[in-house]
Each structure stands twice: as C-alpha cells, then as structure tokens.
Amino acid sequence: xxxxxxxxxxxxxxxxxxxxxxxxxxxxxxxxxxxxxxxxxxxxxxxxxxxxxxxxxxxxxxxxxxxxxxxxxxxxxxxxxxxxxxxxxxxxxxxxxxxxxxxxxxxxxxxxxxxxxxxxxxxxxxxxxxxxxxxxxxxxxxxxxxxxxxxxxxxxxxxxxxxxxxxxxxxxxxxxxxxxxxxxxxxxxxxxxxxxxxxxxxxxxxxxxxxxxxxxxxxxxxxxxxxxxxxxxxxxxx
Numbered sequence: 151x152x153x154x155x156x157x158x159x160x161x162x163x164x165x166x167x168x169x170x171x172x173x174x175x176x177x178x179x180x181x182x183x184x185x186x187x188x189x190x191x192x193x194x195x196x197x198x199x200x201x202x203x204x205x206x207x208x209x210x211x212x213x214x215x216x217x218x219x220x221x222x223x224x225x226x227x228x229x230x231x232x233x234x235x236x237x238x239x240x241x242x243x244x245x246x247x248x249x250x251x252x253x254x255x256x257x258x259x260x261x262x263x264x265x266x267x268x269x270x271x272x273x274x275x276x277x278x279x280x281x282x283x284x285x286x287x288x289x290x291x292x293x294x295x296x297x298x299x300x301x302x303x304x305x306x307x308x309x310x311x312x313x314x315x316x317x318x319x320x321x322x323x324x325x326x327x328x329x330x331x332x333x334x335x336x337x338x339x340x341x342x343x344x345x346x347x348x349x350x351x352x353x354x355x356x357x358x359x360x361x362x363x364x365x366x367x368x369x370x371x372x373x374x375x376x377x378x379x380x381x382x383x384x385x386x387x388x
Contacts, residue, residue: 217234218236219284226301233248235295246376251371261302265305274326280332284296285297293375293376310357314357316358328363331366334384341386345383346381364388366387370384
C-alpha cells in the first residue's frame with residue numbers, strides 16, 4: 151500500500167473582499183491500520199515543482215515560496231509582513247511592513263467592496279484588463295516596487311461608469327460618448343494625475359467637469375525599502 155504526500159494550501163478567509171493567505175504546507179495521510187502483520191507499507195512523495203496555491207486564493211506560490219501576484223480582478227493581493235514577491239525582472243522583493251495597507255491615516259476608512267452599478271454597465275464597451283505587472287526599481291537608499299493593482303483599477307472604472315450615468319451630456323442616443331481605458335499610454339504620462347488614498351469624489355468631480363472625455367486609469371501599490379506606502383490611483387482625461 152502506498153500513501154502519497156501532497157502539497158496543499160490552507161487558511162483562506164475573506165471579509166470585505168480581503169484575503170488572508172498562508173504559505174503552502176505539506177500534509178500527509180496517515181497509513182491505514184494494518185490487519186495483517188505480514189503486510190508491508192511503503193511511502194512515496196509526490197511534490198510536483200509546478201504545484202501552486204489554489205486559484206481562489208488570488209496568488210500563487212512558486213517552489214521557493216515566492217509569490218506571484220493575481221493576474222485578474224477576482225481578488226486583490228493583500229500583503230503580509232514576510233511576503234517575498236517575485237518581480238518581473240526576477241528580483242525577489244521582501245515585504246517588511248504591510249501595516250499601512252488599506253489603513254491610510256488620511257482615508258475615511260477601508261475602501262470596501264467594488265461599486266455596484268447605478269446604470270446599465272453593459273452599455274459601455276467590454277474592457278480587457280491589462281497584464282499583471284510587478285516593477286522593481288533600484289535606488290541608492292533602498293529598492294522600491296510597484297504592483298499593478300487590477301482590483302483597484304476596476305474600482306476606478308466602475309466609479310467612472312456610475313459618474314457618467316449622472317451626466318446627460320455624456321450620452322447620445324443611449325450610448326456613452328466618453329471612453330475609458332484601463333492603462334495609461336507612455337506618451338500620456340506627462341498628463342497623469344495621481345491621488346491617494348482612495349476618494350471616489352476625485353473621479354466624480356472630473357466627470358462633472360468634462361463628461362465627454364477619454365479617460366485612462368490605472369492603480370499601483372507602491373512599496374519603498376520593503377514598506378508598503380500607499381495605493382496610487384492614476385488618471386488622465388483628454
């Protein structure tokens with residue numbers, strides 16, 4: 151009889167769209183009690199190198215314990231002290247202090263769930279999310295990391311949709327005149343306006359002042375010297 155050791159992930163919990171993750175753990179099934187004394191027991195170990203965390207966890211773990219950030223908007227990565235994040239350039243960035251995450255002293259409170267529709271969002275073109283990115287920068291006084299936050303990018307998108315629904319001049323024949331893109335092209339970075347912490351009013355006021363614009367949005371989690379600083383919300387309106 152053979153008992154196989156497998157790699158599993160435990161400890162997934164959600165509250166207000168937050169996720170707590172643990173590193174993969176090894177669990178072994180105990181061999182069944184033998185009735186025949188002559189029976190022999192052998193054990194094999196199956197630990198595939200490509201084994202990763204469950205898809206619902208939002209992040210995956212590599213064989214060395216490093217983290218791959220989410221590649222979609224189903225859940226956002228919530229960092230923990232000691233996390234080792236694999237950057238796009240291969241650098242492993244260790245999170246030393248994540249206490250500021252969704253805990254900005256200037257914020258009214260946690261950002262909470264994504265906005266609910268106040269209009270028919272199907273009237274807007276379906277938008278494809280950009281690829282996940284983890285950018286690493288080397289500085290004289292310590293490395294920094296920017297993680298593209300796809301979940302918060304959706305927050306910006308949905309907030310714009312609901313704001314546009316309140317502007318009659320933003321519509322013609324039942325179709326929106328404004329457009330929304332989920333990345334900011336390099337040639338428009340000089341026009342980039344960023345704010346933090348999250349304030350829906352930043353986008354709502356922008357729509358009220360120029361409802362027929364082309365909006366480009368993206369959100370980034372910013373770390374410096376291993377410390378989470380803030381989520382940066384970026385928008386361009388043309």
